[in-house]
Amino acid sequence: MEQSSNQAWLARSQAAVWHPCTQMQHHAQTASPAHLPLVPIARGSGAWLYDFDGKRYLDGISSWWTNLFGHANPRINAALKDQLETLEHVMLAGFTHQPVVELSERLAALTGGSLGHAFYASDGASATEIALKMSFHYWRNVGRREKAEFLCLAGSYHGETVGALAVTDVALFKDAYAPLVRHATVVPSPDFRLAEAGESPADVARRAAAALEAHLERHGERTAALIVEPLIQGAAGMAMYDPEYLRLARALCDQYEVHLICDEIAVGCGRTGTFFAHEQAAIRPDLMCLSKGISGGYLPLSIVLSSDTIYEAFLDDSVARAFLHSHSYTGNPLACRAALATLDIFAEDNVLAENQGKAARIGAALAPLAELPQVSHLRQHGMIAAFDVATADPYFSRKFYRAALDREALIRPIGNTVYLMPPYIVGDEEIARLGAAVRGALDAACAPGF
Numbered sequence: 001m002e003q004s005s006n007q008a009w010l011a012r013s014q015a016a017v018w019h020p021c022t023q024m025q026h027h028a029q030t031a032s033p034a035h036l037p038l039v040p041i042a043r044g045s046g047a048w049l050y051d052f053d054g055k056r057y058l059d060g061i062s063s064w065w066t067n068l069f070g071h072a073n074p075r076i077n078a079a080l081k082d083q084l085e086t087l088e089h090v091m092l093a094g095f096t097h098q099p100v101v102e103l104s105e106r107l108a109a110l111t112g113g114s115l116g117h118a119f120y121a122s123d124g125a126s127a128t129e130i131a132l133k134m135s136f137h138y139w140r141n142v143g144r145r146e147k148a149e150f151l152c153l154a155g156s157y158h159g160e161t162v163g164a165l166a167v168t169d170v171a172l173f174k175d176a177y178a179p180l181v182r183h184a185t186v187v188p189s190p191d192f193r194l195a196e197a198g199e200s201p202a203d204v205a206r207r208a209a210a211a212l213e214a215h216l217e218r219h220g221e222r223t224a225a226l227i228v229e230p231l232i233q234g235a236a237g238m239a240m241y242d243p244e245y246l247r248l249a250r251a252l253c254d255q256y257e258v259h260l261i262c263d264e265i266a267v268g269c270g271r272t273g274t275f276f277a278h279e280q281a282a283i284r285p286d287l288m289c290l291s292k293g294i295s296g297g298y299l300p301l302s303i304v305l306s307s308d309t310i311y312e313a314f315l316d317d318s319v320a321r322a323f324l325h326s327h328s329y330t331g332n333p334l335a336c337r338a339a340l341a342t343l344d345i346f347a348e349d350n351v352l353a354e355n356q357g358k359a360a361r362i363g364a365a366l367a368p369l370a371e372l373p374q375v376s377h378l379r380q381h382g383m384i385a386a387f388d389v390a391t392a393d394p395y396f397s398r399k400f401y402r403a404a405l406d407r408e409a410l411i412r413p414i415g416n417t418v419y420l421m422p423p424y425i426v427g428d429e430e431i432a433r434l435g436a437a438v439r440g441a442l443d444a445a446c447a448p449g450f
């Protein structure tokens, strides 16, 4: 059974594992420009991943935006080993435990007490569904059954289960399932790349908010909630926008009695410079979704935080007025403990302040790219930096990906958008390596015949 070469694991994985977000045939087509290499990973340490043949890869995208403090982080490992010896799991219906209580209290404190009720699930899409169901059920419980429509932004991504797809505006993920998916209204994105001549990012935000207002004037009565990815629409290709949009959207949601759901699954946990991205607009959502980085990238965990107003509308003698949603692993102690260890690192290491310096170095590493004719909209917000590449090559993203792997870097563009989103433990030398890998991979991917 012991197999220790890449080739052996590759073949077995291709045969037995149906990989996510992948046309499996592209793994096999090694001679095609469509080829997508499958990389067997033996172990991880810090910002590095190691394969079975002695090759290593610098994790430039935090393993799909989840890993904050490196692979095999000694402090998270120690907490998990301790938890493993104490309590691995217990159902959360009718039972409770130390990690889930402490985590809920600490998250409530991080919201200044405004979102003091934590509901648990395992992945981001489930958190989206929970937030949508809570909003819908809230309006029903308060006798406003007509408020049942959801709004999302153009290009939004909130997960890929059938319920979450309703508010995900990515055709590639959604179109095949259109008949299964509930309708939601898509309102314009405040993406600052949409600026017209003379418009500032704040102007674009005001223009998008005006469109939201026009919609709510006509349909506010029937609208339950607006869901947004605060400051950065990740899967849209790191579309960044001015916090002015969140301020205006918050005011409009108040005016028209619509819940504001902040999906902080990708941008939360310090990614944009504040612990929650929406803090930069000095607003408070009614519901917030967390996942990805909250467990340090260790275990599936998602959380929906809700306001007192929403929570209290479910309190009643009637079971049917309660929020009956559940998952088997809701509030798993190991996952909660990983999250507590992650929050401990934030508290002990002054992470947000340290990240400011790292973000500046990431920006400096990419800055020279702005000179290149094929590069546009070089942009950054905290620990996410991105740029768009002008190319008609349909295989650009995978060519770049392959060229980056050749340069010991895991960097996976979204369409023609290249981005860096490294773990926060990334060091100066590693930042320089990522910068060089981006430059080298860009040159290689754009070269004829690659």
Ligand SMILES: *Cc1c(COP(=O)(O)O)cnc(C)c1O
Binding pocket: 123, 124, 125, 126, 128, 157, 158, 159, 160, 229, 234, 235, 263, 264, 265, 266, 267, 291, 292
């Ligand atoms: C990744 C992501 C999700 C979905 O999370 P999964 O755990 O992949 O289901 C939802 N919203 C945003 C903003 C995300 O980036």
